[in-house]
Amino acid sequence: MTQADIHLAQHTPAEPCRARRAIARGDEVIGQIARRVATFGAVLMLGVALITTFDVMIMRWLFDSPIAGSNEIFQTIFPAAIALVLASGLSDRAVLEIDLLGPLFGPAGLKWLRAIGAVLFVATLGLLVWAVWKQALSSWNRGTITTILKVPLWPFYFVIAASFLLCLPAQLMVALRAAADLHSRWWVGVLVVFCGMALALSATISWFGGLSDFFMTHTLTAAGLLVLLLWVMILLYVPLAAALSVTAALGILAMFGPSQAINVTGNETKGLLVSLDLAVVPFFLMMGGFAIQSGMSKDIFAFAQALFSPFRGGLALSTIGGSAGFGALTGSSVATVATIGSVAYPEMQKRGYSESLAAGAIASGGTLGQLLPPSTAAVVFALLVEQSIGALYMAMIIPAFLTITLYFATILIIVRIRPGAAPKGEPWDFAMIRTTGLRALPAIAMFGIVFGGIFLGIFTATEAAGIGAVVAYAVLALRGGLKGGGFWQVMAETTRSTSMIYFLIIGALITTFFFSSTGLSEAMVGLIGSLNLEGWQVVVLLCIVYVALGFVLDSMAIMMITASISTGIVAAYGYDPVWWGVVMVVVVEIGVITPPFGLNLFMLKSVAPKIRMNAVYAGVMPFVIADILKLALLIAFPVIVLWLPGML
Amino acid sequence: EQHLRLATGQSSESLLQKEAYGVWAEALNTESNGALRVESFPPPFATASNMWDRVTAGVADMGIASLNNTGLPLKAAFVASLPGLGRNTEAASVAMWKLYEKGLLDVALDEVEVLGFQTAIAFTLNSKTPITKLEDLKGLRVRVADANSANAIAALGGAPVSIAFNEAYQAIDRGVVDAAVGNVNTGVIYRFAELLPHEQPAMAFGMTTFVFAMNKDAYANLDDAGKAAIDAWRGERLSRFMGAKQNDFRTSFEARLTEAGQLIRAEMDEAELARWSVAIDPVVAQWIKDTPKGQEVYDTFLAEYNTIDGAN
Numbered sequence A: 001m002t003q004a005d006i007h008l009a010q011h012t013p014a015e016p017c018r019a020r021r022a023i024a025r026g027d028e029v030i031g032q033i034a035r036r037v038a039t040f041g042a043v044l045m046l047g048v049a050l051i052t053t054f055d056v057m058i059m060r061w062l063f064d065s066p067i068a069g070s071n072e073i074f075q076t077i078f079p080a081a082i083a084l085v086l087a088s089g090l091s092d093r094a095v096l097e098i099d100l101l102g103p104l105f106g107p108a109g110l111k112w113l114r115a116i117g118a119v120l121f122v123a124t125l126g127l128l129v130w131a132v133w134k135q136a137l138s139s140w141n142r143g144t145i146t147t148i149l150k151v152p153l154w155p156f157y158f159v160i161a162a163s164f165l166l167c168l169p170a171q172l173m174v175a176l177r178a179a180a181d182l183h184s185r186w187w188v189g190v191l192v193v194f195c196g197m198a199l200a201l202s203a204t205i206s207w208f209g210g211l212s213d214f215f216m217t218h219t220l221t222a223a224g225l226l227v228l229l230l231w232v233m234i235l236l237y238v239p240l241a242a243a244l245s246v247t248a249a250l251g252i253l254a255m256f257g258p259s260q261a262i263n264v265t266g267n268e269t270k271g272l273l274v275s276l277d278l279a280v281v282p283f284f285l286m287m288g289g290f291a292i293q294s295g296m297s298k299d300i301f302a303f304a305q306a307l308f309s310p311f312r313g314g315l316a317l318s319t320i321g322g323s324a325g326f327g328a329l330t331g332s333s334v335a336t337v338a339t340i341g342s343v344a345y346p347e348m349q350k351r352g353y354s355e356s357l358a359a360g361a362i363a364s365g366g367t368l369g370q371l372l373p374p375s376t377a378a379v380v381f382a383l384l385v386e387q388s389i390g391a392l393y394m395a396m397i398i399p400a401f402l403t404i405t406l407y408f409a410t411i412l413i414i415v416r417i418r419p420g421a422a423p424k425g426e427p428w429d430f431a432m433i434r435t436t437g438l439r440a441l442p443a444i445a446m447f448g449i450v451f452g453g454i455f456l457g458i459f460t461a462t463e464a465a466g467i468g469a470v471v472a473y474a475v476l477a478l479r480g481g482l483k484g485g486g487f488w489q490v491m492a493e494t495t496r497s498t499s500m501i502y503f504l505i506i507g508a509l510i511t512t513f514f515f516s517s518t519g520l521s522e523a524m525v526g527l528i529g530s531l532n533l534e535g536w537q538v539v540v541l542l543c544i545v546y547v548a549l550g551f552v553l554d555s556m557a558i559m560m561i562t563a564s565i566s567t568g569i570v571a572a573y574g575y576d577p578v579w580w581g582v583v584m585v586v587v588v589e590i591g592v593i594t595p596p597f598g599l600n601l602f603m604l605k606s607v608a609p610k611i612r613m614n615a616v617y618a619g620v621m622p623f624v625i626a627d628i629l630k631l632a633l634l635i636a637f638p639v640i641v642l643w644l645p646g647m648l
Numbered sequence B: 001e002q003h004l005r006l007a008t009g010q011s012s013e014s015l016l017q018k019e020a021y022g023v024w025a026e027a028l029n030t031e032s033n034g035a036l037r038v039e040s041f042p043p044p045f046a047t048a049s050n051m052w053d054r055v056t057a058g059v060a061d062m063g064i065a066s067l068n069n070t071g072l073p074l075k076a077a078f079v080a081s082l083p084g085l086g087r088n089t090e091a092a093s094v095a096m097w098k099l100y101e102k103g104l105l106d107v108a109l110d111e112v113e114v115l116g117f118q119t120a121i122a123f124t125l126n127s128k129t130p131i132t133k134l135e136d137l138k139g140l141r142v143r144v145a146d147a148n149s150a151n152a153i154a155a156l157g158g159a160p161v162s163i164a165f166n167e168a169y170q171a172i173d174r175g176v177v178d179a180a181v182g183n184v185n186t187g188v189i190y191r192f193a194e195l196l197p198h199e200q201p202a203m204a205f206g207m208t209t210f211v212f213a214m215n216k217d218a219y220a221n222l223d224d225a226g227k228a229a230i231d232a233w234r235g236e237r238l239s240r241f242m243g244a245k246q247n248d249f250r251t252s253f254e255a256r257l258t259e260a261g262q263l264i265r266a267e268m269d270e271a272e273l274a275r276w277s278v279a280i281d282p283v284v285a286q287w288i289k290d291t292p293k294g295q296e297v298y299d300t301f302l303a304e305y306n307t308i309d310g311a312n
């Protein structure tokens, strides 16, 4: 059994018998294969990081002769490397579910629900395997190639397809093992759960196949009902990735037909794997992992502890500070949570911080990844609404500092109200500041290289992720940390978190496609535009709708679907599109930390698997309140946003 | 009434949608007397990178696909992206259709019903400081977007760099690259011109080609009135309309940028231009060599282009 095996550890295993032992053995064998494959994938990622570093630092910066089309590695090798790590996450039970109604179902009920959820995930994977194989075949038939180097894509797509195929037995074993433990006779549970789900699924699929008229004539009702179905599944402990994929695939099946459902599923999966925006996540996970192994993270937090020692909650404060610093490097809030979370969470735990304060500070601090430039949400807005990215970045700076201030205040208030949430402060010890400061120098230097490189225009924010991983690896090597399996541990943790987050986002993307084709979000936003209200009322209502959409959709998806229409509405009331862009970034970033569907919360859970989701939910609430206060200030005083760009 | 989903790849508020794609969709609806109901779907229904897949799979019934992003192993269809051609998009769009009609374009396009072509505003070299001679370009890091412009920049002595679009503004701002091959469309709409105000107008770096594609089954399933409405626009009419719109956009964008001081044209005399032309000749020659019937495609394109360009 693996140490990450949270679910199985929660219930006492049923009496061992030959069949159960065989299933467990099969689970272990496939798990071992999956972990070998995943390690190869992770090493491949590190290889990509090395090539990027060489190209960017040596060829481009030093010699002005970059390797032409070198970024096409991210269309070819890198997606294959990510796909290779997916199966091991499943074997390690790195699957996200939302535990809201646990007490209601009781331990026995939960066992059944989890077994059913695991079988649904098997079905989801069956769909993904089929869909991805079709993408690989079509790439082979069409002879698709990359834009500049004209490299054939099919070999990489077949590696991806084979990697998805490996996911199928891995999850099948998980489901078999869960089902075999349901009843004293192992085959009872297996038969009931597997046959029951097979019947239920085939009935549902054929039912939805015939709903096309209903979906065409009552699109919004149908979309609403699917949201309901999604919620029922989530509350019934279906893994989130499966719940999202199944709901959306059923919707696409009804609206477009079976072959289109397969095509969209495969296409979104492929699109995600080649997406540059998310490619930074595994790199930053590695960087964080190496920083922990080499002791750099301990050093930097010891230094922060010494600096903030008079304050109760000093480490929570420095987590916000660290997130801000990191947020100035990357345009992604999940990447910020991935890096800061993997480093800060163990440190805060060790020093007696409450689970919820640590979780709240990390998850909400992560939003600074988007709120401070560079920011992919701002870029998406600027592209859709045709505004200057530069002006938007300028406009975001004061609101970002307002965020930092409000988060600091939130932490100080929390520890005032509940002193048990963080250890008590001690007076400054200057000798301690000096020694910890000296020891933190390599970490500060690493930060300086990555930050300075972006600032000086040596590399882009995406390239910085790979370079950061290489620098952290080099520090680990120099400190002798590669011995004793430290390297492999980092690789295992990276693959685990990567697998969890990628499966989740595949589900989110298919959902996004479905809802974008129903017009649900536009209808909600458009309805507000037609209500004949005062300008500020429209703005407030739009913000409420956005927070509500954040319950089901990913923030980037909301931005893509509604940015242009909502900007059209507020601009008609005389508001500045740049101001609205900043407000929208702020609102969708509230969405990533509001329970239950918040990407930052899930990312935190994937880097700190032992953390309880309930503690995470409770922990972010004070920060959500601070965010709402900030939002009210931005709406009441647009000058906070518009003053800085107006100075230019 | 037959419902058709048109994936535009453009936001519903964009100029291109309002003045070009949406106008065509609306015209199909009116001219078909209710036989068709074409509805525009902005991203993320279909994006540049999955447009071809969406149309061929029948998720979208019609779509506007950038050939660069299809990933198809096209050769002849990239003729308009060669450096050193003219900048009349109406002429180029119609010339692309003529090539298609003559069966000179890649067979890979036959996976869809081709309704017409649109070439986007021609690329030029935009930079932070004026580029007037080859020496200015020596070792300069230039952002490029496709193979032909990468080859052209390399042939001229620059260092082509490819950077994803969503990182391009920051990369230019911070100096990761010093110049970019781009057009006034990105200059205005994405404000690249505020970072790169200097343009070298003497040499164009090709036009990105878009194909108006319709799913084969969706077309076959139309009734006669629906087919007739689609066919009335198909080919030269659609290509000419879209190409002419691109010319209009260019004129108005250039006026706006010039007024804002963000379009400063660099000088180049005849002798210098001749050096540039000599430098890029091998790029064109190599393309002709690598492309089946390359010489014929190139000559036919130029002949068609010049006929329409001359008539304007």
Ligand code: NA
Binding pocket: A326, A327, A328, A329, A330, A331, A332, A368, A369, A370, A371, A372, A373, A374, A375
């Ligand atoms: Na950022």
Ligand code: NA
Binding pocket: A550, A551, A590, A591, A592, A593, A594, A595, A596, A597, A598, A599
């Ligand atoms: Na949320």
